[in-house]
Amino acid sequence: MRRGTLELVRCPRCRGGSLVPEADVPEPQLVFGPVRCLGCTARFPVGEGLIDFVGERAPPHGWQRGLESTWVARGYERYIRPGLELALTRGGFDRDSEYLVYRSLLGRPRGTVLDLGCGTGLFTRRLARDLGGAPVVGLDVSRPMIEEALAQAREASVSIDFLRAEAPDLPFQAASLAAVLQAGSVHFFRDLDALLSEVARVLQPGGRYVASALTALGLFGPLASAAALFPRPERVLREACDRAGLIRFERVRVPPLVIFSAERP
């Protein structure tokens, strides 16, 4: 893990303290081994490129349960996501088009970019390659997803730090990030206000939030609560951005998804 990433992070337990390595390592830019909080007694393990703030947790409900299984993580990029893209947009909006929309809405971030709910890191890797050296970090709660993301980033020789953490709480210092991308996971959050107020807290002034969200589940609507999914119309997303103090709401409609961006003033 890069020392620069650790400097952006705050302890998720006391929500205050900075984290420091327990043992000094010879390489000044990198951190290995556990880190501890200067504000409380919490310790968290750090591996090569991964800090784990979650540890063991009870199995989640609904759709998220699948996203925390190893076989889904292994087949996500090659089989599962293409299947979802086809089912949702009938093949009219492929992954490259989706990425180009995110990329253009993100602008030119000057600082660290977070891929929130990064999954296996398909967009994290592309951002890390495209942003010309701006640091990119990925965050996800699913251990299998983030392990797959780490393995794929290594295979592609892309340098990305990953954090395993459970949003809406974001383990970052206030105003520490230049941009947040959240592709395909807004509808996993029951409490949209909590999510957006955290996003607004961690963004630097002028920092952009770019996200995609399901607006409806069509015929599958009645199954939403069993799947623990929360599709929302564009108006609800726009009003929630307003309440969080995020301005300049813009959107691209790709039914049943909407891709939107908003900015911290």
Ligand SMILES: C[S@@+](CC[C@H](N)C(=O)[O-])C[C@H]1O[C@@H](n2cnc3c(N)ncnc32)[C@H](O)[C@@H]1O
């Ligand atoms: C459908 S996948 C999207 C992955 C990737 N961004 C993409 O566009 O393919 C949703 C991801 O959000 C993650 N996720 C869901 N709830 C989360 C939470 N509370 N905190 C962090 N990650 C979460 C899941 O584990 C999963 O990897």
Ligand SMILES: [Zn+2]
């Ligand atoms: Zn602490």
